[in-house]
Amino acid sequence: MKLENDLIKQDELQLMIKIAHLHYQEGWLQRHISNELGLSAAKVSTLLNKALEKGFVEIRIRDPFAPLSELEERIRTEYGLTFVKVVPGPFPSNIALKSKLGLHAALFLQKIVRKENIVGITGGSTINGMVTADVFNTHIPVMVVPINGGVSQSDYHYTGNTHAEKLAKQLGGSYLQVPFPTFVSSPDTKSAVMKDKSAEVLLKQAGKADIMVLGIGTVCTSLLTLPHISREIEIKKLKDKGVVAEVGGHFLDKDGEFVQTDFMERLIGIEFEKIKQAPMVMAIAGGIKKSNAIHSALLSEVINALIIDDPTANRLINS
Structure with missing residues (x-):
């Protein structure tokens, strides 16, 4: 059971990283990711937020002023x-x-x-x-x-x-x-x-x-x-x-x-x-x-x- 849970967590983590990569690096819109991966818009949004919360994504704003x-x-x-x-x-x-x-x-x-x-x-x-x-x-x-x-x-x-x-x-x-x-x-x-x-x-x-x-x-x-x-x-x-x-x-x-x-x-x-x-x-x-x-x-x-x-x-x- 523990092994099964670990595999589920690993799959979700990989999915989270993939979605973050598509959104932040490739510039895909959330609805595009949702359609491409067959996920609900809510699921995509949740995983993107988790990626930010867990520190897998860092957003830096360079303000020239x-x-x-x-x-x-x-x-x-x-x-x-x-x-x-x-x-x-x-x-x-x-x-x-x-x-x-x-x-x-x-x-x-x-x-x-x-x-x-x-x-x-x-x-x-x-x-x-x-x-x-x-x-x-x-x-x-x-x-x-x-x-x-x-x-x-x-x-x-x-x-x-x-x-x-x-x-x-x-x-x-x-x-x-x-x-x-x-x-x-x-x-x-x-x-x-x-x-x-x-x-x-x-x-x-x-x-x-x-x-x-x-x-x-x-x-x-x-x-x-x-x-x-x-x-x-x-x-x-x-x-x-x-x-x-x-x-x-x-x-x-x-x-x-x-x-x-x-x-x-x-x-x-x-x-x-x-x-x-x-x-x-x-x-x-x-x-x-x-x-x-x-x-x-x-x-x-x-x-x-x-x-x-x-x-x-x-x-x-x-x-």
Whole structure:
């Protein structure tokens, strides 16, 4: 009797292995195996499950994106963020980099934005990649407003005003405009501008933003709208003060601490604390040259969500 039972078990084992071979290696469907071997579909399914349970079959999934997921989690944990998206390359050009970052930023924004939200936005070529990404497929009545001045003759397409208009049209919402540059020529000019009712109302709205969408600038990129001669002088002043990053017209040192500069007396925009108080602050930034600036901005604890490229993300973790 024992010998007979042993033979039955051996026959079932051989059948189990044969079915597993046909299904997992040859790619046969279960119904094909059932018809070919004259077994019920339930019997085939049972033997396949047994093969898995007993370890005769091992299924391994090679996830090519696993390293990126691990990288996202490391950055999220290290900097205390709620969301991180690491965008994989290749990036054949700086334009391609900003376009891909903008695409993923647009997809994230579409997930989190709600009707009647106020969306504050900055200027910058990376933000332009988001507002021109043709992926928004919903109508959301939002209000989009620049969080600082957005007038520039040389970089019109990259100003907060232009971005507010483009994003509002993509989402089907409305927008406001700040008819002044980010930095005016003197504190007296700022004082006069801030007394203007239109500027006061616009920036008050920006300060109430539910979502802030920010670029992260270096010392050099933050002053591109200034005349070349004065730009070089101002850059040196900022570097001497230890400035490495600019966020929303505000300057930060390598530790993410706010640096008081003469620009604060000339800034047409909302206060740094107002940015911090927004429920969601998402930053879009990339490029190895910006890694120190991004690190500084993240240390400031103003940012909740980050969209960044793979090489720069690795630099953040390994530096």
